[in-house]
Amino acid sequence: MHRQVTWTKVLTPGGKWSGIIGRGRLVRLTALGGGANVSTLLYHADNPAERYNMPDTLKAQHTAHLTKGHVLMSDNGRVLASIVEDSLGWHDPLGAYTTRALTERRYGRSTYQELRNDWLRNARDNFAMELVRNGLSLRDLVPVVNFFSKVRCDAEGRMHFAAGHCPAGATVTLRTELDTLLIFSNTPHPLDPARTYPSVPVRIDVLPAEPVDPDTDLCVNLRGENRRAFENTWEYLALRRELG
């Protein structure tokens, strides 16, 4: 069925955005060119000390990559968001995010003074600004999800960035399961060997989600671990909700 987009925003190359997106919404990211990367942090809006936890997410689902059916778990055993659609099959949870030092080393030094708004921004500075905007600080930095990127590990544990993984038009859609503070940074993947700064806008669309059917929903039923994380989430909501 057709669902009305309720909000849309384009992240320019190097751009950032943060905001609280209430539970029960779809958040669709669309790469408007090839080779996109969006480094993403997630916090529970009710209590941002609860946040996306990379190890808890990966070990519960026995995976080192993220795609449709996986959920992004908090460090309190709950689901912040589910991945309900994905045209790529692999998004990277291991590859970190860019810093100013890395960005200057790879692409050359650039300053606002010289280039005005075309200067080359980095994820750490973007996150610093958005964390502080939301009452948090750099101590709240944790491993990110790098949407649209793929990093494969070989038998020796070496990390290999998959060039050409993300074509123009690639999409991934999250469904918020709790009120979630999302912080997006449209900055290159730290392991992307390209010498020119990727110039790929990414569109964010927010739409209403259909109610979750616990019996048939892919993310709930992917494995027992997912169901128990949803049960923890529903328990939290039951305790918080107004008594009817």
Add this chain to the structure above:
Amino acid sequence: MSDFVRKESGLREEDAVCDAVIPAGEGWMRDLEPGQVLRIVDLEGNQAVDTLFYDADNPEDHYSAVQTIAAQGGIYLTTGSVLLTESGKPLVTITADTCGRHDTLGGACSAQSNTVRYAHEKYHMHNCRDTFMLMLAERGGGYSKRDLAPNVNFFMNVPVTPEGGLTFADGVSAPGCYVEMRAETRVTVLISNCPQLNNPCNAYNPTPIRLLIWNP
């Protein structure tokens, strides 16, 4: 399976300025001065040692699993690995390692993650995240849950497959294996000697560790 790189230390136990045994289920938190060397000994083998590091002069800049592995281009930690903060500052360098591989993707167990991974009935079981929080509470000085980022698991083996799978393999450590690290700055070390009973990370039998410190 890759070859494990094992390197022995030249330091002598009798020269250590600190020598402590930490039973399973207990924690340890203290500062290292630059150049001091910390050795963690897996006394009985196959014991996971969950460890976090902070820049002691700026505790907001904590250990970063992903900055560390991205900078070295590989997910396993061993001799030569430099453990970095979120800002990229070196905290410690692993200088000796008779185990040969350590994990930094598996994180620390918690009551909540135990309910997700195993069963809701596991909620009561002791866990690393609780030990971390008790240590932070006793330390004071403004530390809070916000400072608990994903950690290192010394002596633990969590292989990633080329297809992107994550597995918890049997331990790669053995009685008496140790890992040694040199402080590159003033570093606060936070350890939970893991009490996990639900998976093979401790061979279902959590055991004590020994910690030694040498001056430069």
